[in-house]
Amino acid sequence: MSRSRTPAARDHRFAVWIGTTAALLVAAVAAGFVWLPARQAEGAGGPALWDVICSAIGLPVRHPQAAVEAGVSASNVAWTAATRQLLSEGKAARGAVLAAATCNNCHGANGVGTDAIFPNLAGQSQAAIYKQLEDFRSGRRDAAVMGGYVSGLSPQDVRDLAAHYASLPDPFAGAGGGAGTSADAVARRLVEVGDPLRGIAACAACHGPLAFTPGAPGLRGQQRAYLEVQLQALASGRRHNDISAQMRSVARQLTGQEISALAAYYASPGVKGDR
Ligand code: HEC
Ligand code: HEC
Incomplete structure (x- = not known):
């Protein structure tokens, strides 16, 4: 009789064991996959779980906020086949006439800014010019200066202006590389290899x-x-029109010194008002 009680008691302990293990498993799954993500959504802006795990074991981490912002539409422009088709319809000659009316006062008749705060547009990527003009028009990029000049443009005007500036020869195409200072070495490294440990891809x-x-x-x-x-x-997010925060997530990782080293590295020493 006593022999028959032992297996029964063992069965009971076995059932308790299985039950406890199963309960722990359910609790862990609920905490890890339901509760934590829910808490994270509430406190939007906090670091993502995956990023925390990566940084704990020393792997490169995307900037925590990039994941949040990636979901927010930064621009109305998307690089679809339709957009490429529209770009191919830009007429540079008509763009040149439009540019002469206003744009050239600041961006220069040859597409070189007449002051260091006016970007050069000569030889710039047509897609980049197009996107920035569209973003100024839609307000996705702060248009305190540019707004007044782009608000009256038609979609065809925008394409023509982009084609015009892209077609101008870029006098500084071979510029950059700095003057060989130690700051230039810092910049060159970021440009050519980035900094994988900080999640910075090569520029x-x-x-x-x-x-x-x-x-x-x-x-x-x-x-x-x-x-x-x-x-x-x-870096500060004041400009936030880059699709999927591609550029913000890089810029935020840079120190002030790296930013000025990179600007000096890429800049042409010969541009008017440069130094
Ligand atoms: C009063 C000076 C001024 C005029 C006129 C002007 N711009 Fe600009 N433009 C700027 C400034 C300054 C910026 C830099 C962005 C900012 O500070 O708002 C800029 C930025 C741009 C950019 C973005 C460049 C980049 O690399 O992201 C494009 C493209 C551009 N302008 C095209 C034009 C076109 C086309 C016209 C004419 C329809 C025009 N601009 C008229 C001053 C001017
Ligand atoms: C993952 C791709 C990517 C990497 C890496 C990257 N950029 Fe960018 N960057 C972009 C894109 C895309 C834009 C255009 C944003 C927009 O659409 O407004 C941009 C815009 C910029 C601008 C604004 C230029 C203008 O004319 O307005 C600067 C300056 C810049 N990047 C510098 C850098 C530097 C310096 C590095 C390296 C430290 C770097 N980028 C690395 C994708 C990248």
Whole structure:
């Protein structure tokens, strides 16, 4: 009789074991996949769970806020086949006439800014010019200066102006590279290899010459002051029209010193008002 009680007691303990393990499993799944994500959604802006795990084990982390902002539409422009078709319909000659009326006062008849805060547009990517003009028009990019000049443009005007500036020869296409200072070495490293531990991809992988992301402007020979102001604005989020926060997530990781080193590296020493 006593022998028959032992297996029964063992069965009971076994059932308790299984029950406890199953309950723990359910609780862990609920906490990890339901409760934590829900809490995270409430406190939007906090670091994503995955990022926390990555940073704990020393892997590169995207900027925590990039994931949040990636879901928000930054621009009305999308790089679809239809957009490319529209771009191909730009007429440079008509754009030149439009540019002469107003734009050239600041961006120069040859597409070189007449002051260091006016970006050079000569030889700039047509897609990049188009996108920025559309973003100024829709208010996705702060248009305190540009707004008055773009509000009256028709969609065809925008395409023609983009075609015009893209067609101008860029006198500074080969510029950049700095003067060999230690700041230039810092910048060159970021440009050519980035900083994987901080999640910074090489600038050259999106802005050329390694590869080109649609809509990423050419940077070589751009005005130094303009580059610096834009990098700061993207870092602080004051400028937020980059699709999927591609550029903000890079700019936020940069120190102030790196921003000025990069601006100096890419800038052309010869641009008017540059130094
Ligand atoms: C009063 C000076 C002024 C005039 C006129 C002007 N712009 Fe601008 N433009 C600027 C400034 C300054 C910026 C930099 C953005 C800012 O500070 O708002 C800019 C930015 C741009 C950019 C973005 C460049 C980049 O690399 O992102 C484009 C494209 C542009 N302007 C095209 C034009 C066109 C086309 C016209 C004429 C319809 C025009 N601008 C008229 C001053 C001017
Ligand atoms: C993942 C791709 C990517 C990487 C890496 C990247 N950029 Fe960008 N960058 C972009 C895109 C796309 C834009 C255009 C944003 C928009 O649509 O307004 C941009 C815009 C910019 C602008 C504004 C230019 C203008 O004419 O207004 C600057 C300056 C800039 N990037 C500098 C850098 C520097 C410096 C690095 C390296 C430290 C870098 N970028 C790395 C994709 C990238």
